[in-house]
Amino acid sequence: MAQNHSTPPMIATLTSAELLQAQAQLWCHTFGYLKSMALQSAIKLGIPTAIHRCGGAASLSELHVALPVPASKRPCLSRLMKLLIAMGVFGEGEPGVYSLTPVSRLLVEDVDDSQTCLSQFTAMATSPFHFAASQRLPEWLKNEDDAAAETPFMMAHGAGFFGCTSRDLEFSELFNEAMGAEIVVRECAEVFAGVTSLVDVGGGDGTTVKAIAKAFPHVRCSVLELPQVVDGVPVDGTVEFVAGDMMEFIPPADVVLLKVRVWPWNSTY
Numbered sequence: 001m002a003q004n005h006s007t008p009p010m011i012a013t014l015t016s017a018e019l020l021q022a023q024a025q026l027w028c029h030t031f032g033y034l035k036s037m038a039l040q041s042a043i044k045l046g047i048p049t050a051i052h053r054c055g056g057a058a059s060l061s062e063l064h065v066a067l068p069v070p071a072s073k074r075p076c077l078s079r080l081m082k083l084l085i086a087m088g089v090f091g092e093g094e095p096g097v098y099s100l101t102p103v104s105r106l107l108v109e110d111v112d113d114s115q116t117c118l119s120q121f122t123a124m125a126t127s128p129f130h131f132a133a134s135q136r137l138p139e140w141l142k143n144e145d146d147a148a149a150e151t152p153f154m155m156a157h158g159a160g161f162f163g164c165t166s167r168d169l170e171f172s173e174l175f176n177e178a179m180g181a182e183i184v185v186r187e188c189a190e191v192f193a194g195v196t197s198l199v200d201v202g203g204g205d206g207t208t209v210k211a212i213a214k215a216f217p218h219v220r221c222s223v224l225e226l227p228q229v230v231d232g233v234p235v236d237g238t239v240e241f242v243a244g245d246m247m248e249f250i251p252p253a254d255v256v257l258l259k260v261r262v263w264p265w266n267s268t269y
């Protein structure tokens with residue numbers, strides 16, 4: 001049966017306005033990665049925290065004092081801030097005075113337990129580990145049946161995600177900090193009513209389960225993790241760590257928690 005594909009308009013039939021719009025869109029996509037890199041720079045330089053310490057708004061000269069940027073690079077800092085303002089990461093109430101927005105509030109590191117800081121998560125997601133993996137996507141798609149490169153991540157790093165966390169201390173720390181950054185146990189006490197035990201499967205260094213144990217002391221909490229992860233976790237007695245493979249065994253508990261767990265596997269799991 002003949003397929004009814006609509007014919008895309010030829011370049012010659014597009015109006016100047018349409019062409020201009022298309023080019024603007026293309027440029028946006030082409031340089032889109034620079035937004036992630038600007039965000040990563042803001043976190044690594046500690047800009048959100050510096051603005052927070054200045055009371056939520058800071059002039060360029062206050063930022064110059066607070067940030068580890070040499071005088072010769074200072075003009076570039078204001079350009080970086082312009083991009084971050086256009087992205088909605090910072091605001092500029094009066095010219096040259098930068099303020100936090102809801103986005104950058106999530107990146108402030110001086111926060112108490114009641115607030116959330118996502119800077120470690122963003123730092124990990126924009127790190128060279130992920131960036132290098134995404135660069136391999138076209139090559140990986142063209143490659144048929146390469147068992148050594150089951151994913152673009154493996155192609156870039158010679159090991160899977162968790163292989164990398166076990167062999168690379170920097171990556172492992174980045175990952176654990178990123179996972180620990182997302183704790184939401186407030187306002188959900190009803191979920192734990194009647195629960196006496198909980199096991200966090202693939203619970204990393206126990207950050208989540210420790211927050212649960214602190215908020216709900218009547219719940220006996222444990223973590224099931226791969227042996228190489230459990231070996232590296234400092235024991236403080238607040239929760240129990242069980243070394244094992246979830247595909248083989250899950251310790252019995254009233255509640256089995258699977259948080260940010262299923263994404264590394266393909267759809268057969």
Ligand SMILES: C[S@@+](CC[C@H](N)C(=O)[O-])C[C@H]1O[C@@H](n2cnc3c(N)ncnc32)[C@H](O)[C@@H]1O
Binds near residue numbers: 162204226245260
């Ligand atoms: C994406 S992380 C999530 C960590 C934690 N649940 C959180 O949200 O912060 C996945 C975790 O699962 C662990 N993991 C991977 N395969 C596992 C398996 N077969 N059995 C138990 N844990 C596993 C990894 O070591 C890693 O810490």
